[in-house]
Amino acid sequence: MKAVVKIPTSLRGLTGGSSIVEVPTGRLSEVITSLTDTYPELGERLLDEAGDLRRFVNVFVDDDDIRFLDHLETTVSPGQVVTILPAVAGG
Amino acid sequence: MTFDTSLTCRECARTFDPGPLYFCEWCFGPLEVTYDYDRIAEVTTREDIEKGPPSLWRYANLLPVSRSATADLGAGLTPLIRADRLAKELGLSDLWIKNDSLNPTNSFKDRPVTVALSKAVEFGFKTVACASTGNLANSVAAHAAHAGLDSYVFVPHDIEPAKIVAAATLGKVVEVEGNYDEINRLCVELHDIYEWGFANINLRPYYAEGSKTIAFETAEQLGWELPDHVIVPVASGALLTKVKKGFDELVRIGLVSENSQVRVSGAQAEGCSPVAVAFEGGSEDIRPQKPDTIAKSLAIGDPADGYYALRAVRKSGGAVTAVTDEEIISAIRLLARTEGIFTEPAGGVTIASLIKLTSQGVVDTSERVVAYVTGHGLKTPEVVDARAVARIPANVVGFQEALGEKEEQL
Numbered sequence: 001m002k003a004v005v006k007i008p009t010s011l012r013g014l015t016g017g018s019s020i021v022e023v024p025t026g027r028l029s030e031v032i033t034s035l036t037d038t039y040p041e042l043g044e045r046l047l048d049e050a051g052d053l054r055r056f057v058n059v060f061v062d063d064d065d066i067r068f069l070d071h072l073e074t075t076v077s078p079g080q081v082v083t084i085l086p087a088v089a090g091g
Numbered sequence: 092m093t094f095d096t097s098l099t100c101r102e103c104a105r106t107f108d109p110g111p112l113y114f115c116e117w118c119f120g121p122l123e124v125t126y127d128y129d130r131i132a133e134v135t136t137r138e139d140i141e142k143g144p145p146s147l148w149r150y151a152n153l154l155p156v157s158r159s160a161t162a163d164l165g166a167g168l169t170p171l172i173r174a175d176r177l178a179k180e181l182g183l184s185d186l187w188i189k190n191d192s193l194n195p196t197n198s199f200k201d202r203p204v205t206v207a208l209s210k211a212v213e214f215g216f217k218t219v220a221c222a223s224t225g226n227l228a229n230s231v232a233a234h235a236a237h238a239g240l241d242s243y244v245f246v247p248h249d250i251e252p253a254k255i256v257a258a259a260t261l262g263k264v265v266e267v268e269g270n271y272d273e274i275n276r277l278c279v280e281l282h283d284i285y286e287w288g289f290a291n292i293n294l295r296p297y298y299a300e301g302s303k304t305i306a307f308e309t310a311e312q313l314g315w316e317l318p319d320h321v322i323v324p325v326a327s328g329a330l331l332t333k334v335k336k337g338f339d340e341l342v343r344i345g346l347v348s349e350n351s352q353v354r355v356s357g358a359q360a361e362g363c364s365p366v367a368v369a370f371e372g373g374s375e376d377i378r379p380q381k382p383d384t385i386a387k388s389l390a391i392g393d394p395a396d397g398y399y400a401l402r403a404v405r406k407s408g409g410a411v412t413a414v415t416d417e418e419i420i421s422a423i424r425l426l427a428r429t430e431g432i433f434t435e436p437a438g439g440v441t442i443a444s445l446i447k448l449t450s451q452g453v454v455d456t457s458e459r460v461v462a463y464v465t466g467h468g469l470k471t472p473e474v475v476d477a478r479a480v481a482r483i484p485a486n487v488v489g490f491q492e493a494l495g496e497k498e499e500q501l
Contacts (some may be wrong), residue, residue, distance in 0.1 A: 008283060010114075028235070045116070045119070046119075055398065057370075058393075060276070065272075068379070085276060086119050088113060088114050089222075089295065090271070090275040091394070091396060
């Protein structure tokens with residue numbers, strides 16, 4: 001069983017319209033590499049030149065912000081949902 | 092007519108046509124309203140502003156909405172009070188309180204909301220919404236009702252009861268079993284599936300502009316001079332960022348002296364202090380926290396504008412500090428006793444931070460200081476344990492026995 005990544009509406013043009021993308025499980029960094037290998041343009045949006053997540057990208061594994069978990073080292077298990085959202089909302 | 096030209100990404104500077112957008116689809120950076128400042132400078136004078144409406148709409152040239160705003164309850168132009176008695180307690184010489192609890196829904200949130208919801212009408216939204224710690228909910232529900240819009244406001248289930256009652260009388264409140272940051276995330280996801288105008292999501296670039304007006308008013312009320320130092324409460328960091336922008340704009344369009352520099356300092360509660368922690372640690376990275384403080388209106392553990400607020404503070408030579416719940420309550424009482432202003436904990440955070448920054452020497456005793464009190468104490472009566480001094484029968488003897496007051500010779 002795989003995990004899935006939820007793609008926000010504004011980025012679905014880069015995933016052929018898919019709102020949900022299946023990914024292999026493992027460390028979150030591997031999940032993101034798998035995602036961006038499949039959709040290289042998505043990689044340019046999510047990652048900076050050094051390959052780190054951009055400052056204003058938030059990632060959640062199920063309901064938890066990865067900054068409260070192990071950041072890119074967070075384990076993504078089968079059936080879990082990875083959500084990518086812009087960070088600039090609220091206030 | 093308005094003078095905004097586009098939305099610009101604060102990170103990569105790409106521009107977008109005006110619309111209900113809030114982040115850059117290229118780098119996820121926040122979008123900000125851009126103006127034609129040369130034109131604004133040509134057509135804007137102090138005299139015209141002074142002849143304008145007695146509300147923040149007198150500064151319409153510096154807002155992305157025209158004066159004929161559709162969601163206008165009269166926000167802005169709140170009193171700027173000279174606070175000599177409080178100044179004396181703190182050893183300051185020139186202290187002012189901007190009492191923004193005297194807005195239509197009794198918090199500064201009416202400033203961003205009147206702009207955001209007027210913009211929502213312009214964009215054709217029929218329903219508006221927001222994630223809120225309470226005050227924003229109140230303001231969105233009120234302005235929506237006035238503009239004839241439907242509203243959904245999402246708040247943590249454990250905020251102060253008065254805020255729920257007020258918002259629920261005005262619109263539809265949804266209590267969420269989660270903290271503000273979780274609700275914010277929920278609303279970002281809802282925004283993807285409902286065509287609603289979310290004040291602090293897809294309308295956020297416009298919303299945030301409204302907060303500049305507290306800086307404009309401060310300058311106008313000081314006779315078109317900038318203060319030396321302002322103390323601003325920090326939740327998302329948007330208010331502080333926009334206060335700095337507001338002062339900078341006045342200099343840029345020539346309404347105040349170009350030699351003016353305002354130090355901007357931030358105030359947080361220790362139980363939710365991600366920006367203060369980053370400031371004190373010399374870091375640019377804001378590490379999110381799980382809030383636990385009586386200053387519920389400031390309980391944002393993952394502040395969207397924390398990074399920019401930090402930059403604004405550092406650039407201006409200010410500081411960000413954090414105060415305990417006990418210090419907050421004691422500051423609420425001190426402000427009430429010395430200046431006759433009853434504030435909610437957010438105002439207590441500001442005053443307690445002013446006290447702390449003064450004792451640390453960050454605030455210089457010779458500076459002209461303005462402290463922003465952003466919400467009314469009647470919204471949170473449960474936080475101060477204040478009681479009547481006596482309960483008496485309705486006669487003179489009863490009063491004298493209870494209070495021991497001797498008769499005065501009249």
